[in-house]
Amino acid sequence: MDDLFKQTETVNSLLARYGVKFGIYKDGVFKEQLFPFDPIPRIITKEEFEYLEKGLKQRVDALNCFLRDVYGEKRIIKDGVIPEEFVFTSSGFLKECDGIVPPKGIYSHISGIDLVQAKDGTWYVLEDNLRVPSGASYPLIARKFTRMASPATFKHYAVEDNSDYADILRRTMDNVNTGGINVILTPGRYNAAYFEHSYLAERTGAILVTGQDLTVEDNVVYYMDYHGGKQRVGCVYRRISDDYLDPMVFVDDSVIGVPHIMSAYRAGNVALINAPGNGIADDKGIYYFVPKMIQYYLGEEPILHNAPTYLPFYEDDRRYVLENFDKLVIKDVAEAGGYGVVFGSKLDPEHRELLIDLIKREPRRFIAQEVIDFKDLDILDDEQRVFRKADLRAFVLTAEKTIVWRSGLTRFSRNPDSFIVNSSQGGGFKDTWVLSR
Amino acid sequence: MDTLRQRVRSLQVSVLPDVPCTAGFDGFGNPIIEGTVAAEHSSFSVDVQGVAEVPSAESDRPIPEQREEGDGSMVFKYNTARTAPGPAIRKLMESVPEPSGDIISDVADIMHLVHSSLRYEKGVTCPETTAEEAMAGGSGVCQDYSHIMLAILRSRGVPCRYVVGYTVGEGESHAWAEVLCDGVWYGMDPTGDSFVGPRHIKVSHGRDYDDCRINRGVFFGARSSSQLVHALVSPVQDQEVRR
Numbered sequence A: 001m002d003d004l005f006k007q008t009e010t011v012n013s014l015l016a017r018y019g020v021k022f023g024i025y026k027d028g029v030f031k032e033q034l035f036p037f038d039p040i041p042r043i044i045t046k047e048e049f050e051y052l053e054k055g056l057k058q059r060v061d062a063l064n065c066f067l068r069d070v071y072g073e074k075r076i077i078k079d080g081v082i083p084e085e086f087v088f089t090s091s092g093f094l095k096e097c098d099g100i101v102p103p104k105g106i107y108s109h110i111s112g113i114d115l116v117q118a119k120d121g122t123w124y125v126l127e128d129n130l131r132v133p134s135g136a137s138y139p140l141i142a143r144k145f146t147r148m149a150s151p152a153t154f155k156h157y158a159v160e161d162n163s164d165y166a167d168i169l170r171r172t173m174d175n176v177n178t179g180g181i182n183v184i185l186t187p188g189r190y191n192a193a194y195f196e197h198s199y200l201a202e203r204t205g206a207i208l209v210t211g212q213d214l215t216v217e218d219n220v221v222y223y224m225d226y227h228g229g230k231q232r233v234g235c236v237y238r239r240i241s242d243d244y245l246d247p248m249v250f251v252d253d254s255v256i257g258v259p260h261i262m263s264a265y266r267a268g269n270v271a272l273i274n275a276p277g278n279g280i281a282d283d284k285g286i287y288y289f290v291p292k293m294i295q296y297y298l299g300e301e302p303i304l305h306n307a308p309t310y311l312p313f314y315e316d317d318r319r320y321v322l323e324n325f326d327k328l329v330i331k332d333v334a335e336a337g338g339y340g341v342v343f344g345s346k347l348d349p350e351h352r353e354l355l356i357d358l359i360k361r362e363p364r365r366f367i368a369q370e371v372i373d374f375k376d377l378d379i380l381d382d383e384q385r386v387f388r389k390a391d392l393r394a395f396v397l398t399a400e401k402t403i404v405w406r407s408g409l410t411r412f413s414r415n416p417d418s419f420i421v422n423s424s425q426g427g428g429f430k431d432t433w434v435l436s437r
Numbered sequence B: 001m002d003t004l005r006q007r008v009r010s011l012q013v014s015v016l017p018d019v020p021c022t023a024g025f026d027g028f029g030n031p032i033i034e035g036t037v038a039a040e041h042s043s044f045s046v047d048v049q050g051v052a053e054v055p056s057a058e059s060d061r062p063i064p065e066q067r068e069e070g071d072g073s074m075v076f077k078y079n080t081a082r083t084a085p086g087p088a089i090r091k092l093m094e095s096v097p098e099p100s101g102d103i104i105s106d107v108a109d110i111m112h113l114v115h116s117s118l119r120y121e122k123g124v125t126c127p128e129t130t131a132e133e134a135m136a137g138g139s140g141v142c143q144d145y146s147h148i149m150l151a152i153l154r155s156r157g158v159p160c161r162y163v164v165g166y167t168v169g170e171g172e173s174h175a176w177a178e179v180l181c182d183g184v185w186y187g188m189d190p191t192g193d194s195f196v197g198p199r200h201i202k203v204s205h206g207r208d209y210d211d212c213r214i215n216r217g218v219f220f221g222a223r224s225s226s227q228l229v230h231a232l233v234s235p236v237q238d239q240e241v242r243r
Helices: A002-006 A008-017 A045-068 A082-089 A136-151 A163-178 A193-205 A262-266 A290-298 A315-323 A348-360 B087-093 B103-117 B131-137 B142-155 B239-240
Strands: A021-026 A029-034 A037-044 A108-116 A123-129 A181-185 A206-211 A214-217 A221-226 A230-238 A271-274 A328-332 A342-344 A366-370 A375-383 A384-388 A391-397 A403-404 A409-412 A428-434 B007-016 B022-025 B031-034 B045-053 B066-067 B160-167 B167-173 B175-180 B184-189 B200-205 B229-231
Touching: A002 A008, A002 A037, A002 A384, A008 A029, A008 A136, A037 A045, A037 A136, A037 A230, A037 A375, A037 A409, A045 A108, A045 A123, A045 A391, A045 A403, A082 B103, A136 A193, A136 A428, A163 A181, A163 A193, A163 A230, A163 A271, A163 A391, A181 A193, A193 A206, A193 A409, A214 A230, A221 A262, A262 A271, A262 B022, A315 A348, A328 B022, A342 B229, A366 B022, A375 A409, A375 A428, A403 B229, B087 B103, B087 B131, B103 B142, B103 B184, B142 B160, B142 B175, B160 B229, B175 B200, B184 B200
Parallel strands: A037 A428, A181 A206, A181 A230, A230 A271
Antiparallel strands: A021 A029, A108 A123, A108 A391, A214 A221, A221 A230, A328 A342, A328 A366, A375 A384, A391 A403, A391 A409, A409 A428, B007 B045, B022 B031, B066 B184, B160 B175, B160 B200, B167 B229, B175 B184
């Protein structure tokens, strides 16, 4: 692997040249920055991956069952497994989607499940991302460049190929396509993940479009090409959040969405990947209930664990949270991307009181978790190996059946004191190797 | 829309520029008509005319509006950002009479309370005003009366929804509330302090104002726009309709 380390610069310059960038908005200003790549891969053994694979499939299948249920019969609420206020007061529950059954009944086609490994080797699911999870393109293209820069490395290690992501993604789109072309709907080049949108379009043969390239007539979505021709669209892999998807239904001053696309979707004339309304299943409050969903829908014991989580909504949990405030991490359920995450022990007395007050007043708004003793991964920092916190985003795709991609995005924190690995907070990434033997 | 209380006898919709329109339903079951004008245009208008049949006399009991067969009411039990109570509404809630056991009369009491606690005044609040803001200000229009009534009912766990429609007269649209009782939705008008009856034509319902706007649309182009709304509702005799 030393050869690969020597080639780090080569790989990073290839990534820069190919525009593998990540855009962030800071204080209202858009900045594009490279997503720093670390050459030391996260290595997952065959046995370990088989375990993760089983657990992830189970989890995503249960989450899809939940979405079908919550926008349909709502049995899990009526049976008292999930309190109804957790569903109906969540900003993730979209009444506008109630009663819609998407093509083939699949809601989460592309799920990004974030895991961490504790020092004792136990894997924990930190969160499920079922709306627009990004990041698969980074290990995908990084692998390509590391193979180019250091082919010898891959002679020594039996690494599962990860270039099949595009195929799996295309099959996922084709599976639900209602007749017509596949498109990837991007907000445009100032989006944080624009590189990914364009790269996945290129690799899957889908057309990269913005909202204004699409039009809806009589509940059918069409792509208007540059010659004024019209092609029917059967599947939209949209990289726009629900809020901005259709100004006629959601945020009404959205200029990046497609007016009337929700009506076409409701009429069953187009597949939307992922389904709008999925935010209810990856709500931080609903997360607590995922192990219960697995038991409820699949009649199985959860294979993967949640990080130990408490809901201040329940009195017992609230008492525990207030008594153990300093050893817990508190998360605001409405926030994402590493924002709204607070370590109890790191608050000054004033903010501590404020937060405790807020938890007492709005218990539904927070979850509290035990701080997991992460197993740190080594990264190369000026040729020195140093240890940093890291997580793993596994990509789970649901077509005819659910498949776990044999790779994943490993993100790490560059700051030695930080637990937060989100790319929007300045972290870097690693390739994830799954060994084939 | 057709309900137990009202029947749409005729409806003509015309849009200019003239484009094909598609009829359907939104996520709340409200009928919608939608379309796209692709060609350049400098104005856009929708003209809707029709006749709705409603009961001819006021009633001293609420009139059933719709039956709730499924589980669609769950979502209407919880306050939204617009109806979430703050100090002003919580204070008002202290004057709500003790529950009597009869939901309808309890809700009517709340309607009377809201009606008498707010001063009707145009131009003080705007479409973005929340229930709490209106209550704190002490005055508002039908939208504010309705939001405040919903805030109180929902705080007590009563499923209720916001309704947009028209009332007899000339001007703009009207809004009121519907309350679910024993599987039936009843309309209550806190602005007029009356049960929804012969003077109301219902168009749509939702959790709050945002869910049931009469017109929604976007346009692309670097021009400013202004909107003019005119509504006229006048009673017609049965014979005139039958023709």
